[in-house]
Amino acid sequence: MIDRNLDTGVTTVHLEGELSLATVPEVGTVIAKAAAECPPAVIVDLAGLGHDEDAVLSVFATMTHDAQLHWGVPVLLCAAATGVRDGLDAFRTYVALYEDRAQASLAVEAYVPRWVRRHLLPEVHSAAVARGVTGEACLTWGLGKLHGPARLVANELAANAIVHSGGEFDLTVVHTGRYLRIAVQDGSTTMPKCPEGPPATSTVMRPGSGRGLRIVAASATHWGATPLLDGKIVWALIRSE
Numbered sequence: 001m002i003d004r005n006l007d008t009g010v011t012t013v014h015l016e017g018e019l020s021l022a023t024v025p026e027v028g029t030v031i032a033k034a035a036a037e038c039p040p041a042v043i044v045d046l047a048g049l050g051h052d053e054d055a056v057l058s059v060f061a062t063m064t065h066d067a068q069l070h071w072g073v074p075v076l077l078c079a080a081a082t083g084v085r086d087g088l089d090a091f092r093t094y095v096a097l098y099e100d101r102a103q104a105s106l107a108v109e110a111y112v113p114r115w116v117r118r119h120l121l122p123e124v125h126s127a128a129v130a131r132g133v134t135g136e137a138c139l140t141w142g143l144g145k146l147h148g149p150a151r152l153v154a155n156e157l158a159a160n161a162i163v164h165s166g167g168e169f170d171l172t173v174v175h176t177g178r179y180l181r182i183a184v185q186d187g188s189t190t191m192p193k194c195p196e197g198p199p200a201t202s203t204v205m206r207p208g209s210g211r212g213l214r215i216v217a218a219s220a221t222h223w224g225a226t227p228l229l230d231g232k233i234v235w236a237l238i239r240s241e
Helices: 024-036 054-071 082-091 101-110 125-140 144-164 211-219
Strands: 002-004 011-019 042-051 075-078 096-098 114-120 169-175 179-186 203-205 222-228 231-239
Touching (some): 011 054, 024 054, 042 054, 042 082, 042 101, 054 075, 054 082, 075 101, 125 169, 125 179, 144 231, 211 231
Parallel strands (some): 011 042, 075 096
Antiparallel strands (some): 002 011, 179 231
16 A cells, blocks of 8 residues: 655555565565655655565565666655564664554654655646646756756646646646656546556556646656545656766
């Protein structure tokens, strides 16, 4: 299960069941997809996880390294049962492990992630608000070179939400250190169309078929969409390094 907290931007991945050589690829994929959305941090809750041998726990060291290397996103582990916690001792140089989710959340705050959120109405003016919020964030965070493309991406994502969802939506902007992430979450479960077809899971996509998404694809380093039970998130990443 994956929780995306709109107030903090943090994504929490809850793992349950037995970690084995057979399930390691699935666990790695789940964490990789969460990190690829570039939230301020990914917390991995291990409370429901068991394992058959300590060697398989190296997946958490690998995914922590990869998330930081490729996306600049910290991965924090928490709430491991005694056996899993003991098995992770061999990898403590590479992973951050906390007693519970609350402690992991406090650690995220210590990173001082750059994060802004604005709840917007389905009105034409909201696209201008999205541009302004995003542009101001870029200037505040010293990302002046991203000011133009970031505002353009925010405008198109907001405009798409206004036209296609017909309801209120949330704009979030976060800087992970490697990427500026601009995302819009709305209440429509209709996924954006692209030549390869709508994604079934969170995924990085190629340029879309609509004018707005073509602009997003041209301006961003990556863009994608994440389906939710009650809507979706359409997001774009602009490399800042």
